[in-house]
Amino acid sequence: MDNQQGTKMTDMPELTERQSLLLKLIVREHVESTGPVASRTLVEKYNLKFSPATVRNEMAALESLGYLTQPHTSAGRMPTEAGFRYFVARLMEEQSLPLAEQRRIAHQFYQARDRIESWLPLASSVLAQTSGGASVVTAPRTMQPVYKHLELILTHGRAILLILVLQGGMVEQQMLALSEPMTQTALREAADRLNQIFAGLRAADIESRIGELPSLEADVARLVISIMRKSEGMPSDEIYQHGLSELLQEPEFVEGDVASTSVVRVLEERSLLQAVLSETLTPAVGVGNVCVLIGGEGRWDELRACSIVLTRYGVMDYATGALGVVGPIRMPYGRTISAVRFVANILGEMVYEMYEPGTREPLLDFEGQF
Amino acid sequence: MDNQQGTKMTDMPELTERQSLLLKLIVREHVESTGPVASRTLVEKYNLKFSPATVRNEMAALESLGYLTQPHTSAGRMPTEAGFRYFVARLMEEQSLPLAEQRRIAHQFYQARDRIESWLPLASSVLAQTSGGASVVTAPRTMQPVYKHLELILTHGRAILLILVLQGGMVEQQMLALSEPMTQTALREAADRLNQIFAGLRAADIESRIGELPSLEADVARLVISIMRKSEGMPSDEIYQHGLSELLQEPEFVEGDVASTSVVRVLEERSLLQAVLSETLTPAVGVGNVCVLIGGEGRWDELRACSIVLTRYGVMDYATGALGVVGPIRMPYGRTISAVRFVANILGEMVYEMYEPGTREPLLDFEGQF
DNA sequence: TTTTAGCACTCTATGATTACGAGTGCTAAA
DNA sequence: TTTAGCACTCGTAATCATAGAGTGCTAAAA
Numbered sequence: 158m159d160n161q162q163g164t165k166m167t168d169m170p171e172l173t174e175r176q177s178l179l180l181k182l183i184v185r186e187h188v189e190s191t192g193p194v195a196s197r198t199l200v201e202k203y204n205l206k207f208s209p210a211t212v213r214n215e216m217a218a219l220e221s222l223g224y225l226t227q228p229h230t231s232a233g234r235m236p237t238e239a240g241f242r243y244f245v246a247r248l249m250e251e252q253s254l255p256l257a258e259q260r261r262i263a264h265q266f267y268q269a270r271d272r273i274e275s276w277l278p279l280a281s282s283v284l285a286q287t288s289g290g291a292s293v294v295t296a297p298r299t300m301q302p303v304y305k306h307l308e309l310i311l312t313h314g315r316a317i318l319l320i321l322v323l324q325g326g327m328v329e330q331q332m333l334a335l336s337e338p339m340t341q342t343a344l345r346e347a348a349d350r351l352n353q354i355f356a357g358l359r360a361a362d363i364e365s366r367i368g369e370l371p372s373l374e375a376d377v378a379r380l381v382i383s384i385m386r387k388s389e390g391m392p393s394d395e396i397y398q399h400g401l402s403e404l405l406q407e408p409e410f411v412e413g414d415v416a417s418t419s420v421v422r423v424l425e426e427r428s429l430l431q432a433v434l435s436e437t438l439t440p441a442v443g444v445g446n447v448c449v450l451i452g453g454e455g456r457w458d459e460l461r462a463c464s465i466v467l468t469r470y471g472v473m474d475y476a477t478g479a480l481g482v483v484g485p486i487r488m489p490y491g492r493t494i495s496a497v498r499f500v501a502n503i504l505g506e507m508v509y510e511m512y513e514p515g516t517r518e519p520l521l522d523f524e525g526q527f
Numbered sequence: 528m529d530n531q532q533g534t535k536m537t538d539m540p541e542l543t544e545r546q547s548l549l550l551k552l553i554v555r556e557h558v559e560s561t562g563p564v565a566s567r568t569l570v571e572k573y574n575l576k577f578s579p580a581t582v583r584n585e586m587a588a589l590e591s592l593g594y595l596t597q598p599h600t601s602a603g604r605m606p607t608e609a610g611f612r613y614f615v616a617r618l619m620e621e622q623s624l625p626l627a628e629q630r631r632i633a634h635q636f637y638q639a640r641d642r643i644e645s646w647l648p649l650a651s652s653v654l655a656q657t658s659g660g661a662s663v664v665t666a667p668r669t670m671q672p673v674y675k676h677l678e679l680i681l682t683h684g685r686a687i688l689l690i691l692v693l694q695g696g697m698v699e700q701q702m703l704a705l706s707e708p709m710t711q712t713a714l715r716e717a718a719d720r721l722n723q724i725f726a727g728l729r730a731a732d733i734e735s736r737i738g739e740l741p742s743l744e745a746d747v748a749r750l751v752i753s754i755m756r757k758s759e760g761m762p763s764d765e766i767y768q769h770g771l772s773e774l775l776q777e778p779e780f781v782e783g784d785v786a787s788t789s790v791v792r793v794l795e796e797r798s799l800l801q802a803v804l805s806e807t808l809t810p811a812v813g814v815g816n817v818c819v820l821i822g823g824e825g826r827w828d829e830l831r832a833c834s835i836v837l838t839r840y841g842v843m844d845y846a847t848g849a850l851g852v853v854g855p856i857r858m859p860y861g862r863t864i865s866a867v868r869f870v871a872n873i874l875g876e877m878v879y880e881m882y883e884p885g886t887r888e889p890l891l892d893f894e895g896q897f
Numbered sequence: 898t899t900t901t902a903g904c905a906c907t908c909t910a911t912g913a914t915t916a917c918g919a920g921t922g923c924t925a926a927a
Numbered sequence: 928t929t930t931a932g933c934a935c936t937c938g939t940a941a942t943c944a945t946a947g948a949g950t951g952c953t954a955a956a957a
Binding site: 208214229 | 899900901902903906907908909
């Protein structure tokens with residue numbers, strides 16, 4: 158199970174069992190306390206069978222392996238990014254959400270089932286609350302968009318508003334300018350003709366039939382194709398987020414320093430966010446697979462101070478979006494990963510019902526649950 | 528000209544000419560320097576005809592009127608919120624944007640004219656850059672929405688996706704559940720019938736004709752009415768913002784304190800933001816009127832640390848949105864107000880062209896300018 | 898060979914003390 | 928009414944001493 162990305166497992170030296178235990182405890186303790194953790198504290202708090210001195214020796218070993226650091230000579234140790242990575246890859250056990258919380262969340266989604274437009278904001282707010290970090294949710298996009306309906310609306314002289322409805326109810330709109338003025342009636346007829354020909358087709362199919370069309374329709378068709386193509390590659394730019402203010406209260410961000418500013422910038426600058434989302438998710442991991450980026454992984458400077466837990470949701474090869482949590486590097490990964498996976502599953506289920514309804518057993522039987 | 532809201536002008540005691548001058552200079556200086564300003568500094572920097580001692584006397588007077596404060600006994604004075612309010616209402620002169628900047632901005636909008644979906648993000652980013660604060664732009668909403676086109680898409684059993692296109696190209700979507708299953712063809716026919724009857728009508732008109740319809744169509748029509756009604760009152764929940772990270776770098780927010788957190792929360796919590804936007808804008812000020820909220824005006828706790836410069840844009844009684852800048856109380860109001868007004872004008876122009884094209888002289892002749 | 902007790906050492910955090918300087922308020926004279 | 932002069936206040940920065948937390952090392956114990 159390779160839920161790490163960009164880090165080869167083989168890079169990681171083996172640890173003895175005791176070292177593993179200690180690293181695990183140090184991470185746990187550090188996540189709780191925020192600060193460096195001391196040998197004595199560990200021994201006392203976890204009733205270890207060996208002495209602080211032994212712990213110190215092991216700590217020194219873990220430090221020379223690059224998994225721990227000291228802020229200064231006479232402080233305790235805290236995990237490095239590599240330490241967290243090792244932890245996530247090898248030591249962490251997933252902490253699934255308490256059943257009561259799962260039910261509460263499922264119930265919220267159940268109640269929102271008819272209001273499509275509220276799905277993503279809900280997912281975002283649930284994720285933020287559950288994880289304590291800032292959540293990010295992108296709208297699902299079809300990998301192979303299917304034409305459903307086109308609407309052409311005259312706005313001004315030769316200016317037209319084009320509204321394209323794709324299978325699954327996604328709506329894209331764009332303006333275009335005609336080479337010569339037309340009446341609304343003529344436009345309507347043109348749209349109807351295109352709708353008859355193109356309904357149910359993909360971009361490639363439409364392209365192959367452009368030759369048959371008169372020039373106006375052909376122009377429109379080309380625009381339609383470009384819109385459909387655009388949605389193939391990138392994640393949607395419809396992005397929902399929540400919980401930034403809570404995130405900024407985390408001790409590592411109160412410094413008002415470069416750290417916090419860069420996090421805000423990541424969440425604000427959509428292009429940057431999209432880059433992270435898409436580059437991470439392109440090497441498609443399977444459904445249910447969650448991807449963890451720790452400290453920007455050396456690739457994103459703005460993320461140096463934080464970690465991201467990400468996954469795709471939706472129906473693979475059909476319509477997927479991304480969904481994740483941004484938090485401090487010192488993050489309760491086990492819990493966050495569960496939360497992300499859980500919300501992704503519910504949301505995926507709802508999207509699935511929407512696309513190819515009633516053909517598979519739901520992961521979560523909403524109706525049965527209440 | 529009453530561009531202040533919620534503060535009666537008559538509350539404001541008269542100031543002597545010299546006091547006005549000093550308040551003006553103190554505000555200007557404080558905005559520049561961030562800190563309290565000293566009597567000596569003022570005299571030297573602005574070559575005043577009177578001595579620091581005189582300035583101190585006047586300052587004491589202004590302080591007892593409530594327009595100035597001292598952080599501590601031996602510091603200079605800085606304006607209070609009331610001081611800023613007086614400044615904005617009486618002393619400030621608007622500083623219109625440099626012509627070059629106006630041109631640059633107009634050019635950007637001109638280039639984006641065909642991509643409707645980029646208008647608001649562009650407005651938002653321009654506003655943030657120009658003002659140095661965080662910008663907020665809501666999508667325009669029609670006060671009296673006009674039905675244009677309806678689309679019913681079968682998704683699953685009795686579940687339907689309803690897409691409603693309003694005049695001006697606004698698109699609303701919602702799910703609904705039918706009482707009994709139907710085919711896509713039947714739905715299409717129903718939608719076509721409704722489209723024929725309702726095209727060009729308002730909610731009230733539609734309501735009066737519900738009686739004529741068979742039950743399915745009547746159900747759908749009721750939903751359509753509720754959607755149209757919803758858009759009458761509140762500002763759109765489609766909100767664009769930009770520049771938060773820059774705002775958080777302002778000295779009053781680097782403290783990572785309550786102040787900065789509450790600002791982030793305001794911008795994040797849409798319901799709160801909508802409350803501010805709508806309550807402020809309901810007592811409709813005329814086009815071109817800009818509204819200034821200083822320090823939350825005692826009504827919004829979360830805004831205590833900041834000011835908002837807001838205006839409506841669009842076509843009154845037809846389709847309007849809100850647009851504004853959130854910044855520190857210590858804000859260059861003259862400049863910000865100009866920026867807000869300028870962007871609102873351009874955006875209003877574009878919306879106008881879209882709604883009722885070619886019938887009035889454009890405020891900004893895009894094409895002529897390049 | 899591994900573990901551990903003991904101790905010296907290092908570094909930070911905290912508080913007290915001091916000195917400095919910026920800016921005012923007041924008074925008395927112009 | 929204005930202003931020069933001066934005492935006074937208060938915050939900031941620097942310096943210093945101290946306490947305490949935690950380690951690293953050494954030598955003894957297991």
